[in-house]
Amino acid sequence: xxIKQFIIPFFIILFGFTSCTEKTTVAKKDLSSTxxxxxxxxxxxxxxxxxxxxxxxxxxxxxxxxxxxxEKTGPTINENYKNLIKEGKVGNIFNAxxxxxxxxxxxxxxxxxxxxxxxxxxxxxxxxxxxxxxxxLGESASWDLKAIENSARIAATEASAEGIHWTFAPMVDxxxxxxxxxxxxxxxxxxxxxxxxxxARVRGFQGDDLFATNTILACAKHYAAYGAPIAGRDYNTVDxxxxxxxTTYLPPFKATVDAGVSTFMTAFNDVNxxxxxxxxxxxxxxxxxxxxxxxxxxxxxxxxxxxVPHGVAKDNxxxxxxALNAGVDMDMQGGAxxxxxxxxxADGKVTEQQVTTAARKILALKYKLGLFxxxxxxxxxxxxxxxxxxxxxxEAARDMARKSAVLLKNNNQTLPLSKDKKVALxxxxxxxxxNIIGSWTAxxxxxxxxxxxxxxxxxxxxxxxxLLFTQGCEINSDNTSDFQNAINIAKKADVVVMVMGxxxxxxxxxxxxxxxDLPGNQKELLKAIKKLGKPIVLVLMNGRPLTLEWENENxxxxxxxxxxxxxxxxxxxxxxxxxxxxxxxxxxxxxRNVGQIPIYYNVKNTGRxxxxxxxxxRYRSRYLDVSNSPLYPFGYGLSYTxxxxxxxxxxxxxxxxxxxxxxxxxxxxxxxxxxxEIVQLYMRDMVAxxxxxxxxxxxxxxxxxxxxxxxxxTFTLTSDDLAFYTKDMSFKAEAGEFKLFVGTNSEALIETNxxxx
Numbered sequence: 001x002x003i004k005q006f007i008i009p010f011f012i013i014l015f016g017f018t019s020c021t022e023k024t025t026v027a028k029k030d031l032s033s034t035x036x037x038x039x040x041x042x043x044x045x046x047x048x049x050x051x052x053x054x055x056x057x058x059x060x061x062x063x064x065x066x067x068x069x070x071e072k073t074g075p076t077i078n079e080n081y082k083n084l085i086k087e088g089k090v091g092n093i094f095n096a097x098x099x100x101x102x103x104x105x106x107x108x109x110x111x112x113x114x115x116x117x118x119x120x121x122x123x124x125x126x127x128x129x130x131x132x133x134x135x136x137l138g139e140s141a142s143w144d145l146k147a148i149e150n151s152a153r154i155a156a157t158e159a160s161a162e163g164i165h166w167t168f169a170p171m172v173d174x175x176x177x178x179x180x181x182x183x184x185x186x187x188x189x190x191x192x193x194x195x196x197x198x199x200a201r202v203r204g205f206q207g208d209d210l211f212a213t214n215t216i217l218a219c220a221k222h223y224a225a226y227g228a229p230i231a232g233r234d235y236n237t238v239d240x241x242x243x244x245x246x247t248t249y250l251p252p253f254k255a256t257v258d259a260g261v262s263t264f265m266t267a268f269n270d271v272n273x274x275x276x277x278x279x280x281x282x283x284x285x286x287x288x289x290x291x292x293x294x295x296x297x298x299x300x301x302x303x304x305x306x307x308v309p310h311g312v313a314k315d316n317x318x319x320x321x322x323a324l325n326a327g328v329d330m331d332m333q334g335g336a337x338x339x340x341x342x343x344x345x346a347d348g349k350v351t352e353q354q355v356t357t358a359a360r361k362i363l364a365l366k367y368k369l370g371l372f373x374x375x376x377x378x379x380x381x382x383x384x385x386x387x388x389x390x391x392x393x394x395e396a397a398r399d400m401a402r403k404s405a406v407l408l409k410n411n412n413q414t415l416p417l418s419k420d421k422k423v424a425l426x427x428x429x430x431x432x433x434x435n436i437i438g439s440w441t442a443x444x445x446x447x448x449x450x451x452x453x454x455x456x457x458x459x460x461x462x463x464x465x466x467l468l469f470t471q472g473c474e475i476n477s478d479n480t481s482d483f484q485n486a487i488n489i490a491k492k493a494d495v496v497v498m499v500m501g502x503x504x505x506x507x508x509x510x511x512x513x514x515x516x517d518l519p520g521n522q523k524e525l526l527k528a529i530k531k532l533g534k535p536i537v538l539v540l541m542n543g544r545p546l547t548l549e550w551e552n553e554n555x556x557x558x559x560x561x562x563x564x565x566x567x568x569x570x571x572x573x574x575x576x577x578x579x580x581x582x583x584x585x586x587x588x589x590x591x592r593n594v595g596q597i598p599i600y601y602n603v604k605n606t607g608r609x610x611x612x613x614x615x616x617x618r619y620r621s622r623y624l625d626v627s628n629s630p631l632y633p634f635g636y637g638l639s640y641t642x643x644x645x646x647x648x649x650x651x652x653x654x655x656x657x658x659x660x661x662x663x664x665x666x667x668x669x670x671x672x673x674x675x676x677e678i679v680q681l682y683m684r685d686m687v688a689x690x691x692x693x694x695x696x697x698x699x700x701x702x703x704x705x706x707x708x709x710x711x712x713x714t715f716t717l718t719s720d721d722l723a724f725y726t727k728d729m730s731f732k733a734e735a736g737e738f739k740l741f742v743g744t745n746s747e748a749l750i751e752t753n754x755x756x757x
Contacts, residue, residue: 043367047360050115054359056352058115060341062091062359065122065298065332068105070095085119086112089338091362092330094122094168097129097443102163103379110375118375120366125167125205125216126185126440127151129158131393131566132450134404135438135507135543136171138562140187141584141637142403143678143700145200151400152204154393155442156216161387162443163378165369166217168265170201172252173222176600178588179232181511184439184543184563186227188587189600189634191248192697195255202259210262210368213377214387217365220256221265222300224282225249232597233512235268243690243725245271254291262295262365266328268303275310277303278319283327296329296361305334316340321349329358389449394567401564401571407557407582407638408548408590414535414557416578416640417495419462424493426472426486426529427500428522429541430454435475438543438563439508450566453499453539456573468493475503476520483528490529497576498526499539504563507543516547516594523550530554539572545590545632552631560584578640583676583702585637585745589630596626601634601746602693635680635697635745641671641707645679645750648742654755657733661717661754665742669705676704679713682741682749688734689727695741695749719756 051059066081084090085108096102102121110116127133133151142148152170159167171185174194187197198220205218225245229236240249253264264287267276276282277299287293304323305316313319320336321344331337344350370377407415417423429435431454434446444450454469461467472486473479490496500522505511517523529536537557540546541564551558559582561572574580591599610622622628644667651662667679679702682695699715722733735756743749 043364046367046372047363050363051356051360054115056342056345056355058088058117059352059355059359060337061088062117062362063330063341063355064090064335064338065092065094065330066090066335067095067333068093070097070101082108084338085109088113088115091117092120092122094332096121097123097159097162097164099163099379099381099384103376106375106379117363118366118371120166120362120369120371121164121378122166122168123159123164123442124169124440125155125159125164125442126169126171127155127438128397128444128565129155129162129164129442130388130444131155131158131397132437132441132444133397133400133565134568135184135563136186137184137188137543137588138404138564139400140193140197140587141406141560141562142400143193143585143587144403144702145196147400147403148197149200149204150396152201153207154396156205156207157214158388158393159442160214160216160378161380161383164216165371165378166219166263167205168219168221169205170198170218170256171221172198172256173225173227174249174252175227175588176598177228177232178516178545178591178597179512179514179594180227180229181234181507181513181544182227182509183545183588184507187252189589190587190602190697191251193587193700194252198252198255199259202256202261206260206262210365211370213370213380213383217262217369218256219263219265219298220253220261222267223253223264223276223287223297224267225271226267226269226276229269234510238269238271240272242729246725250286257287257291257293264293264295264297266297266299266303268300268306270310275303275307275312277328278307278312278322278326280326288327294361295365296358297327298330299323299328299332299334301332302334304328304331304336317343320344324350324354324358329361389566397565398567398571398574401561401568402574402580404562404564404584405571405575405582406560406584406586406636407640408560408632408636409552409555409558410638410640411556413640414495414537415559415576417537417576419460419577420466421494422466422492423457423461423468424486424489424496425454425457425467425469425499426490426496426525427498427539428471428473428475429501430469430471430497430499435504436541436563436568437504437565439504439511441504444566451569453569453572456569456571457576459570460573460577460579472498473521473525475501475522476506478521480521480524483525486525487528487532490532490534493534495535495537496529497537497539498529499541500526501541501546502543504543514594516545516591518546518551526551526554537576539576545586545588547591547593547631549592549631560586581640581673581675582637583639583678585635585678585680586632587634589634590632592626592631595623596630599630602696604691604693633745633747635678636747637678637745639671639673639675639677641669641673641675643675643677643705643744644668644670645743647712648740648750648752650740650752650754652754654757656757657719659718663715663717663740664712666710666712667703667705668710669707672707674704674706676702677744678702680743680745681715682746683717683722684739684741685722685724685734686737686739688724688736690725692724695746697746722756
């Protein structure tokens with residue numbers, strides 16, 4: 001019997017055919033260590049058998065990822081992907097979803113290639129698939145790890161129901177530069193919080209068992225330091241010390257490895273002169289050998305080819321050589337591996353064993369997903385109909401949007417609004433479906449499904465005659481033709497709600513900006529309405545921190561809603577009218593102006609720190625024209641209630657290195673609304689062998705309190721939590737004095753101290 005005739009039955013006999021009907025809950029395997037060892041041995045035996053009968057061309061095909069013409073995320077290199085699938089030259093596809101389309105493409109591989117190896121389907125499922133949640137930066141502002149994990153879990157459920165096996169998420173790049181548009185895709189500026197969110201998202205996407213048909217492979221990106229481009233310009237050079245790389249930019253990636261992430265994606269940038277897709281130090285020395293990562297590494301879009309304009313490869317052939325030798329397993333869209341690996345092996349530049357090893361990693365994950373037992377197990381039309389945009393998913397998206405919003409200002413308790421007031425709703429984003437879901441919205445419907453703020457307000461206001469609406473202006477235009485209409489309805493209202501911000505394409509990839517003011521003539525409209533003397537609530541939709549000095553000075557209330565997703569209009573209305581209490585806290589510092597950027601809370605002192613107390617000091621680290629302080633600090637966010645912190649203490653003042661440091665504080669709701677507070681614990685090492693930040697986030701906890709209710713919050717630290725890269729680059733804690741801080745944001749803190757001996 002020929003291989004072509006028996007290979008799939010052989011796979012089914014070896015692995016066992018499974019028909020899965022899981023819905024939202026992830027199936028769990030209760031495997032003993034013995035069972036797991038047997039399972040691993042079975043997979044290794046399978047891979048041994050398969051790779052032995054694969055030709056070199058078939059192995060190279062597994063190292064190749066190509067896009068369909070369904071949806072593009074960059075310049076298309078090859079429109080001939082269907083023929084390449086049938087020829088066995090492409091083993092992986094992205095930008096394909098729906099049961100019908102993925103089944104059609106899977107059939108091309110299974111019914112036409114010699115070994116019938118199934119395709120792996122990937123897609124940019126970043127903050128939801130059909131049900132779109134707030135942008136990732138917005139979700140991070142919730143500081144709610146369970147909700148963030150559930151968001152990824154729902155995204156995986158929906159994506160897998162449409163034939164997707166793999167997402168290019170989470171993005172775990174630390175970003176301290178709001179000019180960089182891709183700040184919208186990450187978790188902000190803090191290493192500890194970013195690492196915890198990274199792990200939550202991996203757990204959400206991958207669940208407990210990759211064999212369950214409602215899980216998808218996660219991909220940690222962009223490895224590494226992509227969030228630190230010079231001048232905040234996307235794809236630009238990154239230049240930093242080894243200490244800064246390891247202290248700030250690598251820890252979230254290590255956290256995903258610890259969480260069991262299946263794949264990594266290389267960054268577009270170079271790091272200290274070596275492009276990430278050709279960086280052996282990052283991809284092999286650290287990722288594989290130091291951290292023990294066992295999954296596969298894929299490039300970002302055509303980034304192997306881009307080694308040529310980077311100036312480290314003379315042509316695509318040399319680029320392929322550099323990438324494979326560095327540790328890249330899969331080539332996204334560039335075709336360099338497909339075109340040149342066979343030649344490079346013949347030339348002795350790379351080995352067939354390297355190709356086999358890379359192919360085996362990819363095949364192993366196809367095995368773990370169950371694709372060899374049934375290539376169509378993700379192509380279930382019943383699941384596709386039942387699991388997309390369910391009421392439960394939509395309610396979770398609404399709740400996540402509420403949790404993500406940050407109340408930046410609320411003078412004289414302007415908010416919440418009474419449902420009986422006459423409200424003028426004005427702004428280019430007040431009745432906008434297209435932009436409210438933000439960038440990277442996967443298969444999300446921009447035209448019919450999103451709920452606008454106007455729709456949300458209509459659900460709340462008791463008398464329809466009390467809701468007045470006009471757009472007023474466009475997002476990015478000097479057109480003033482609707483200004484007068486806006487002024488006229490504002491005159492008739494008790495309060496004015498202005499919904500303003502960016503368009504979805506003004507943040508995200510290739511969307512760096514040097515001016516972070518409200519675009520177009522939005523501020524001019526605000527100024528015109530301000531002259532009327534009416535209370536004004538500004539609701540913001542944007543993908544990054546903006547510069548809002550004038551708005552902060554002149555608006556009565558400001559609610560940062562980010563791009564809140566499919567249910568955003570309902571969620572904003574819930575908050576504005578008091579059916580929910582804002583609880584979000586910023587995960588990126590808001591600058592006063594662009595000249596302060598990069599700006600972040602955990603800065604180091606200088607030899608000439610600028611103290612605000614006492615007389616003016618010229619020869620200090622400061623600006624002449626603006627304060628050093630941010631407009632809104634990291635961790636900042638108001639509530640409709642207030643919280644008091646008291647009784648902050650450690651259980652003793654001196655600790656040995658192996659002892660647990662027990663910390664407690666009492667938090668009381670001193671207002672009249674039930675509210676959720678994010679209690680933030682920071683630490684400072686007072687004297688060390690190298691300079692260290694003035695404070696670093698070490699723990700946090702969300703607590704819901706009724707009016708007048710108090711709760712004792714406890715935290716524990718060990719000497720491992722105090723460790724850093726010392727003068728000799730060893731990672732350890734040093735003896736000495738430490739300060740602890742706790743409070744409602746990174747600046748409003750009370751403190752205590754202890755000594756480590």
